Amino acid sequence: MSEVVLLIDCNSFYASCELLFRPDLKGRPVIVLSNNDGCVVARSKEAKKIGIPMGAPLFTIEHLIKTFDVVQFSSNYPLYNDISNRVMNTLRRFASAIEIYSIDEAFLTIPCPKEGVDILDLAKTIRQTVLKEIGIPVSIGISHTKTLAKVASIEAKKNATGVHALIEKKEIDSTLQKLDVVEIWGIGQRLAPKLQSYGVFTALDLKKTDKTRLKKLFNIVVVKTALELDSIPSFELEEIPKFPKSITCSRSFGKPIEELSLLQEALSSYTAQAAEKLYRVGGTAGGIIVFLTTNRFSEPFYANSIYIPLMEKTFYPPTLMEKGLEGLFEIYRAGYFYKKVGVTFVDLSRTTQHQLTLFQEQFQLPKKQKELVDAVHRIKKRFGINAIQYASEGIRKPWKNKKELRSPLYTTLWEDILTIQI
DNA sequence: TCTGGGGTCCTAGGACCC
DNA sequence: TCTGGGGTCCTAGGACCC
Numbered sequence A: 001m002s003e004v005v006l007l008i009d010c011n012s013f014y015a016s017c018e019l020l021f022r023p024d025l026k027g028r029p030v031i032v033l034s035n036n037d038g039c040v041v042a043r044s045k046e047a048k049k050i051g052i053p054m055g056a057p058l059f060t061i062e063h064l065i066k067t068f069d070v071v072q073f074s075s076n077y078p079l080y081n082d083i084s085n086r087v088m089n090t091l092r093r094f095a096s097a098i099e100i101y102s103i104d105e106a107f108l109t110i111p112c113p114k115e116g117v118d119i120l121d122l123a124k125t126i127r128q129t130v131l132k133e134i135g136i137p138v139s140i141g142i143s144h145t146k147t148l149a150k151v152a153s154i155e156a157k158k159n160a161t162g163v164h165a166l167i168e169k170k171e172i173d174s175t176l177q178k179l180d181v182v183e184i185w186g187i188g189q190r191l192a193p194k195l196q197s198y199g200v201f202t203a204l205d206l207k208k209t210d211k212t213r214l215k216k217l218f219n220i221v222v223v224k225t226a227l228e229l230d231s232i233p234s235f236e237l238e239e240i241p242k243f244p245k246s247i248t249c250s251r252s253f254g255k256p257i258e259e260l261s262l263l264q265e266a267l268s269s270y271t272a273q274a275a276e277k278l279y280r281v282g283g284t285a286g287g288i289i290v291f292l293t294t295n296r297f298s299e300p301f302y303a304n305s306i307y308i309p310l311m312e313k314t315f316y317p318p319t320l321m322e323k324g325l326e327g328l329f330e331i332y333r334a335g336y337f338y339k340k341v342g343v344t345f346v347d348l349s350r351t352t353q354h355q356l357t358l359f360q361e362q363f364q365l366p367k368k369q370k371e372l373v374d375a376v377h378r379i380k381k382r383f384g385i386n387a388i389q390y391a392s393e394g395i396r397k398p399w400k401n402k403k404e405l406r407s408p409l410y411t412t413l414w415e416d417i418l419t420i421q422i
Numbered sequence B, C: 001t002c003t004g005g006g007g008t009c010c011t012a013g014g015a016c017c018c
Helices: A013-021 A043-051 A062-068 A077-092 A119-133 A146-158 A170-175 A191-197 A205-209 A211-217 A220-229 A261-282 A319-332 A367-383
Strands: A005-011 A032-033 A042-044 A069-073 A097-102 A105-113 A139-141 A164-166 A245-258 A283-294 A303-314 A336-347
Touching: A005 A077, A005 A119, A005 A146, A013 A032, A013 A042, A013 A069, A013 A077, A042 A043, A042 A283, A062 A261, A077 A097, A077 A105, A077 A119, A097 A205, A119 A164, A139 A146, A146 A170, A146 A220, A164 A220, A170 A205, A205 A220, A211 A220, A220 A367, A245 A261, A245 A283, A261 A319, A261 A367, A283 A319, A303 A319, A319 A336, A319 A367
Parallel strands: A032 A069, A139 A164
Antiparallel strands: A005 A105, A005 A139, A032 A042, A097 A105, A245 A336, A283 A303, A283 A336
8 A cells, every 4th residue: 555545624624714713603503505695505613513514494483592592694705615615734744645636625645654663653743734724624534535534524523532533444434334325425315215225335335335336326426435335445635626618607696686788787797797707717618507496495486598609719708798697688678587597618628629620720818809808807806806796797787696794704805804803 | 484506427218310 | 910129318206205
């Protein structure tokens, strides 16, 4: 064995980010709410303890909030992204390779420590360093494969030390025997009952199941998962972030919207945001999908989407907005109260590897378009994302969602920087 | 009253071709 | 009554993740 896999997982990440700047709330149950303050997306340790479930709609836990005086935050993604980057930069120092798996998780491979060096000590050092430098508590699971590292991290969360290694076969098997299949990374709510119907109840059962049979009854991912449980690496560490296949921007509205003009404003705004992201990854879109929906919990319900191919690939926001609005016009039906619109860019390419039209030598936007996009980007970068916008995004924006409880942008906006009074 | 947002991958089946 | 076989490509839908 030459390398081991570590899974580093930030504990209650969004809640931990909020607590960083509000040490006065330590020990109290803290929750972070989804974009529209609709449901719970993160819970502090204390919030978990009083029984607030992940994903719970806010209105179903009113009684808990009142009884236990729960502290609520709207989600503050600029802050979480910034803290995440800092955590990842610290982790990088310890790794021979790192895959940033999500905003709060990373897989690391490290050379197998020399005889006598305890891998757990190294993990503890990593944990201490992140805690000291960034202030975010993490759990660390260690094993031979990504899937087993995930299993180890479940154990790590139960430990006071926050770290756990699964290296010896005996120990691995006894842990897998106690693990329900639904807890395995890659096995969800649908696959678990199906596996159970074939007599596969625990992770150890899955590991021991014949792979040909698994392939026949399920798919290749389930086979790979079973192999990983058997210490055979089947999911590679992906160090280089993949170029995206699609980019989406959509939001629920603060209150239902009926007028087309307001939907147009919202869609323009989301398209601009998605275009900004497209610009940042250095890509162009070959097609866009526009979708809209009324509240799925109330009648009359209407949802629709439309695909609009683009004659020429582009990242020029006005073109994307114009096409998007055309699509919206097609699928809009008067008389409904809409809850959400959104846009997805598909058929993405890198601007550097562009399929050229017959007479192009190199992909580039017309000079003036390019200058405009660059300028808007620079202004946003320097003065904040609200410093400039397209007129079609509207001024009053009554469709904007609720974010009543958002904390300041402590680390990404000068006006919001933390002040300390002595 | 109130229920998020953004992704990826796999497979089956249809369309189409020779 | 008879009604091929094999291959590719695309898409919708299902499943998963955080």
